[in-house]
Amino acid sequence: MSTVKRHKVILDEKEMPTRWYNILHDLPTPPPPYLHPATGQPVGPADLLALFPMDLIEQEVTTAQYVDIPPEVLDVYRLWRPSPLYRAHRLEAALGTPARIYYKYEGVSPAGSHKPNTSVPQAFYNAKAGIKKLTTETGAGQWGTSLAFACAQFGLECEVWQVRASYDSKPYRRLMMETFGGVVHPSPSELTAAGRAILAAHPDSPGSLGIAISEAVEVAAQSETTNYALGSVLNHVLLHQTIIGEEALRQLAKIEETPDLIVGCTGGGSNFAGLSFPFLREKLAGRMSPVIRAVEPASCPSLTQGTYAYDFGDTAGMTPLMKMHTLGHDFIPDPIHAGGLRYHGMSPLISHIYESGLIEAVAKKQLECFSAGVLFARTEGIVPAPEPTHALAETVAEALRCKETGEEKVILTALCGHGHLDLPAYGAYLAGEMTDHSYEEAEIRDAVAEALTRLPSIPG
Amino acid sequence: MSTVKRHKVILDEKEMPTRWYNILHDLPTPPPPYLHPATGQPVGPADLLALFPMDLIEQEVTTAQYVDIPPEVLDVYRLWRPSPLYRAHRLEAALGTPARIYYKYEGVSPAGSHKPNTSVPQAFYNAKAGIKKLTTETGAGQWGTSLAFACAQFGLECEVWQVRASYDSKPYRRLMMETFGGVVHPSPSELTAAGRAILAAHPDSPGSLGIAISEAVEVAAQSETTNYALGSVLNHVLLHQTIIGEEALRQLAKIEETPDLIVGCTGGGSNFAGLSFPFLREKLAGRMSPVIRAVEPASCPSLTQGTYAYDFGDTAGMTPLMKMHTLGHDFIPDPIHAGGLRYHGMSPLISHIYESGLIEAVAKKQLECFSAGVLFARTEGIVPAPEPTHALAETVAEALRCKETGEEKVILTALCGHGHLDLPAYGAYLAGEMTDHSYEEAEIRDAVAEALTRLPSIPG
Numbered sequence: 062m063s064t065v066k067r068h069k070v071i072l073d074e075k076e077m078p079t080r081w082y083n084i085l086h087d088l089p090t091p092p093p094p095y096l097h098p099a100t101g102q103p104v105g106p107a108d109l110l111a112l113f114p115m116d117l118i119e120q121e122v123t124t125a126q127y128v129d130i131p132p133e134v135l136d137v138y139r140l141w142r143p144s145p146l147y148r149a150h151r152l153e154a155a156l157g158t159p160a161r162i163y164y165k166y167e168g169v170s171p172a173g174s175h176k177p178n179t180s181v182p183q184a185f186y187n188a189k190a191g192i193k194k195l196t197t198e199t200g201a202g203q204w205g206t207s208l209a210f211a212c213a214q215f216g217l218e219c220e221v222w223q224v225r226a227s228y229d230s231k232p233y234r235r236l237m238m239e240t241f242g243g244v245v246h247p248s249p250s251e252l253t254a255a256g257r258a259i260l261a262a263h264p265d266s267p268g269s270l271g272i273a274i275s276e277a278v279e280v281a282a283q284s285e286t287t288n289y290a291l292g293s294v295l296n297h298v299l300l301h302q303t304i305i306g307e308e309a310l311r312q313l314a315k316i317e318e319t320p321d322l323i324v325g326c327t328g329g330g331s332n333f334a335g336l337s338f339p340f341l342r343e344k345l346a347g348r349m350s351p352v353i354r355a356v357e358p359a360s361c362p363s364l365t366q367g368t369y370a371y372d373f374g375d376t377a378g379m380t381p382l383m384k385m386h387t388l389g390h391d392f393i394p395d396p397i398h399a400g401g402l403r404y405h406g407m408s409p410l411i412s413h414i415y416e417s418g419l420i421e422a423v424a425k426k427q428l429e430c431f432s433a434g435v436l437f438a439r440t441e442g443i444v445p446a447p448e449p450t451h452a453l454a455e456t457v458a459e460a461l462r463c464k465e466t467g468e469e470k471v472i473l474t475a476l477c478g479h480g481h482l483d484l485p486a487y488g489a490y491l492a493g494e495m496t497d498h499s500y501e502e503a504e505i506r507d508a509v510a511e512a513l514t515r516l517p518s519i520p521g
Numbered sequence: 522m523s524t525v526k527r528h529k530v531i532l533d534e535k536e537m538p539t540r541w542y543n544i545l546h547d548l549p550t551p552p553p554p555y556l557h558p559a560t561g562q563p564v565g566p567a568d569l570l571a572l573f574p575m576d577l578i579e580q581e582v583t584t585a586q587y588v589d590i591p592p593e594v595l596d597v598y599r600l601w602r603p604s605p606l607y608r609a610h611r612l613e614a615a616l617g618t619p620a621r622i623y624y625k626y627e628g629v630s631p632a633g634s635h636k637p638n639t640s641v642p643q644a645f646y647n648a649k650a651g652i653k654k655l656t657t658e659t660g661a662g663q664w665g666t667s668l669a670f671a672c673a674q675f676g677l678e679c680e681v682w683q684v685r686a687s688y689d690s691k692p693y694r695r696l697m698m699e700t701f702g703g704v705v706h707p708s709p710s711e712l713t714a715a716g717r718a719i720l721a722a723h724p725d726s727p728g729s730l731g732i733a734i735s736e737a738v739e740v741a742a743q744s745e746t747t748n749y750a751l752g753s754v755l756n757h758v759l760l761h762q763t764i765i766g767e768e769a770l771r772q773l774a775k776i777e778e779t780p781d782l783i784v785g786c787t788g789g790g791s792n793f794a795g796l797s798f799p800f801l802r803e804k805l806a807g808r809m810s811p812v813i814r815a816v817e818p819a820s821c822p823s824l825t826q827g828t829y830a831y832d833f834g835d836t837a838g839m840t841p842l843m844k845m846h847t848l849g850h851d852f853i854p855d856p857i858h859a860g861g862l863r864y865h866g867m868s869p870l871i872s873h874i875y876e877s878g879l880i881e882a883v884a885k886k887q888l889e890c891f892s893a894g895v896l897f898a899r900t901e902g903i904v905p906a907p908e909p910t911h912a913l914a915e916t917v918a919e920a921l922r923c924k925e926t927g928e929e930k931v932i933l934t935a936l937c938g939h940g941h942l943d944l945p946a947y948g949a950y951l952a953g954e955m956t957d958h959s960y961e962e963a964e965i966r967d968a969v970a971e972a973l974t975r976l977p978s979i980p981g
Contacts, residue, residue, distance in 0.1 A: 066596060151600075170902075213900075214611075233942075239947070240951065241899060485696065487697075
C-alpha cells in the first residue's frame with residue numbers, strides 16, 4: 062500500500078490575503094532616495110504625476126507596514142489566486158535528496174507569471190484616477206501581456222511598444238497581447254520622436270528595452286489621460302507582489318513547515334521580493350530564520366558583480382537616478398533565453414537590502430538552469446519559464462548538497478511562470494545548441510566605472 | 522461596498538474521486554460490439570493483445586459501474602487534480618445574462634488539456650504489464666504531449682508520429698513533447714513500411730492522422746515490449762476521463778447548484794464524455810435532469826450530419842469496425858484550427874447514447890467560436906484552446922437566450938484546455954483572415970454512402 066503524498070497546499074479564496082506588505086516599515090535603515098537628474102535633489106510626487114496616478118506615487122514612498130488591497134483588485138486576483146504551493150515529491154525522489162522542496166507556482170495567472178499581481182492594481186488605480194490609456198514597453202512580452210489583460214478588466218486601452226527583435230521572433234506573445242485587447246507596436250516605431258530618431262539613423266534597428274521605454278514614456282507624457290506603467294524595479298511594484306509570500310506563509314503554516322532556505326530568480330527583482338519580503342519580515346522579527354538567496358544569470362550579474370551606485374533605470378537616461386546594483390545603464394547583456402532577467406540594474410530596494418546583509422546572491426549559467434528545467438518538467442509536469450530555471454538550478458544544487466550531508470532542509474522556491482511560450486529555448490537546449498556566458502570580474506568593473514562617468518554629477 | 526464573488530470551487534486532494542465511472546453499467550441498452558473486419562465477428566481480447574495490455578482490454582468491455590483508480594495513478598493525478606470549477610462572473614456581466622455559467626477547467630494539467638487523465642493510466646497499466654515503449658500518433662500534438670509526460674512518470678519510452686504538416690508548422694508542440702522526453706518523428710517517415718510506401722508515391726506528402734496511426738500501430742505490433750496508445754474514441758479512454766465529471770458533481774454540490782444544461786465540444790468524444798457521463802448517471806437515476814449537449818464543428822459534423830453505421834476508426838482501415846456516427850473513414854475535414862475536433866467518426870459509446878436520445882448535438886462554425894473565445898479571454902483571463910471555443914460559443918448563445926427570456930439557467934461547460942500553443946489561430950481571427958465552412962446535407966450524405974461501399978461486408 063503506497064502512502065498518499067500531498068502534492069499541493071491550496072488556500073480557499075476566503076483565505077486570500079487582503080493587504081500587501083511594505084518592507085520599508087521594518088528595515089533597519091531606509092533606502093537612499095531617488096534623485097532628479099537635473100537637480101540632484103530627491104524626486105517629489107510632482108515629478109512623477111505626469112506618468113503615475115497619486116495612489117501609486119503614495120505607495121512608492123509610504124512607510125505604513127500594510128496597504129489594503131482594493132475590493133476591485135481582489136475580485137480580479139480571485140480569477141487565479143490564491144496560487145498553489147507545491148511539494149516537489151517527484152523531483153525530490155529523482156534527486157534522492159532528504160531535503161523537502163516546495164515551490165510557489167505563479168504560472169496559473171492569465172499571463173502565465175507573477176506579473177498580473179501588479180498590472181491589475183496599476184490598471185485599477187489609473188482607471189480610478191480617470192486615465193483612459195496605459196502605455197508600456199515589453200521585451201519578450203510577459204509584462205505587456207499582463208498589462209493588456211489588466212487593462213481589459215478596467216476598460217482601459219493598452220498600447221505596448223515591443224522590442225522589434227522580440228516582436229519579429231516571438232509572435233505568440235504579441236498574439237496573446239492582442240487577444241487580451243492590447244495594441245502592440247514594434248519598437249523603434251514611426252509613432253514617436255524617439256522612435257523616428259532611431260530609425261533615421263538605423264533603419265534596421267532591432268530595438269532595445271531602453272528605446273521602447275523612451276517611446277512609451279513619450280506618448281504617456283503627451284496626454285493627460287494617458288499614463289505609463291512599469292512591471293518591476295519600483296517599490297510599489299514590489300509591494301503588489303508581496304501577496305505571493307503572504308500566501309506562502311499561510312500555506313506552509315497549514316502543514317507546519319518552516320523554510321530553511323528561500324530561493325528566487327532576480328531580474329528587476331519583483332518576483333524575488335514578492336516571495337521573500339514577507340518571510341524577511343518574520344526573520345527581522347525573530348520568528349523564523351531562513352536564508353534568503355537571489356539567483357541571477359551569470360551573463361547579467363548585477364548583484365554579484367555590479368557596482369552599488371546611482372544610475373539611470375533606462376538606457377536613454379530619462380528616469381530618475383536610483384541607487385542600485387548596476388552594470389551600467391548602457392550595458393547590453395548576453396542574449397540568454399531568460400529575457401526577463403536581462404536588466405542592467407537591480408531594484409533599489411533589493412539592492413539596499415542586499416547591502417544590509419539580509420539576503421545572499423549567486424549567479425548561474427544557463428546550461429545548468431535548463432538542465433534543471435528539463436528535470437523539473439519531467440518530474441513535476443510543469444515546463445518552467447527560463448527565468449525561474451535559475452531558482453530551480455540553485456534548488457537542485459542545494460538538494461544535492463543535502464544528499465551529501467543528510468540534512469532535511471526545507472527549501473522554498475519561487476516558480477514565477479510557465480514556459481509554454483518559451484519552448485524554442487528548450488529546443489535549443491535539447492539540440493545542444495545552447496551556450497554559456499559569463500564575465501571576468503575586471504571586465505564588468507571597468508565597464509560599469511566607465512558608464513557611471515557619463516552620469517550627471519550628483520551632490521554628496 | 523462590493524459583494525465578494527466566489528470565482529472558483531476548489532476540492533482538496535483528499536476529496537479527489539478514487540474511482541472512474543463506467544456508463545455501460547447504466548445504459549438502457551448496450552452499444553453494438555466492435556467487429557473484426559476479416560470475420561465480421563465481435564472482436565475478442567486476443568485480437569487486441571498485440572496493441573493493449575489486458576487491464577485496458579478489460580476496461581474496454583467491463584460492465585462494472587465503477588473501476589478503482591490505482592494509487593500510482595492517483596499520485597500523478599494529484600500533480601494537477603482536482604481541477605478547478607469556475608463561476609464565470611465576469612463573462613456573465615459582459616453578456617448581461619441572468620444565467621449562471623460554470624466551467625470546469627482542464628488546462629491546469631501538464632499538457633494543458635484533459636488528455637493526461639487517460640495517458641497516465643494507459644502508461645501505468647502498460648508499465649505494469651512489462652511494456653517498455655508506447656507508440657502513438659498525434660496531429661496538433663496535445664495527445665502526443667500527454668503521452669510523453671505520462672511515459673516519463675513510469676519510465677517508459679515514448680515514440681510519436683506527428684502528422685508532417687503539424688510537425689513543420691507547430692514546432693512548439695513538438696518541443697514540448699521532447700521536453701517531456703518523447704521522441705517525435707514527422708509522418709510519413711522512412712521508419713515504417715507504411716511510411717516508406719507513402720513517401721515512395723508522394724515524397725512531399727503532408728501526412729494525415731490515418732497515416733500516422735498506421736506507422737505507430739506497425740511499430741507497436743512488431744515488438745512484444747512495445748504497445749500502442751489511443752487518446753480518444755474507445756470505451757477505456759472515456760472511462761478514464763469521467764474523473765472530470767465526478768469532480769464537477771462534488772464541486773457543484775458544495776455550492777448547492779444543479780446544472781440545467783451541460784455543454785462540451787466533441788471530436789473523438791472523450792472530453793465531452795468525461796464531463797457529462799457522471800451527470801448522465803444522475804439523470805438516468807432521476808436525481809437531476811440536465812439537458813446534455815455536444816457541440817461539434819460545422820466542418821466536421823459527425824453527430825449532426827454523419828451516418829450511424831459500422832466504419833473503420835482510421836483512414837487506412839487497420840482498426841476494428843465500430844458502429845458510430847461517421848463521415849466516412851476517408852473524409853478529410855476542412856483545415857479548421859480546432860485540430861482536436863477534426864475526426865471523421867464519433868466515439869461508438871457516445872454515438873450509441875446519442876441514438877438512444879439521451880443527449881443533443883449542435884454544430885458551430887469557427888468564426889462564432891473564436892468570437893466567443895476572445896470574449897472569454899478578455900473577461901475570464903484564460904485563452905481557450907480552439908476546441909472548447911465550440912462549447913463556449915454555445916454557452917454564450919444560450920446565455921443570450923436566457924437574457925431574452927429572463928431564465929436563471931445554470932450552464933456547465935467543459936473548458937478542456939488552454940490555447941497557449943494555438944495563438945496563431947487567434948492571430949488569424951483577429952486579423953480577419955479566418956473563414957467559415959460548412960456542408961450541404963446532401964453533400965455529406967452522398968460522400969458517406971460512397972465511403973461505406975468500400976467497407977468489407979458485415980454479417981447482419
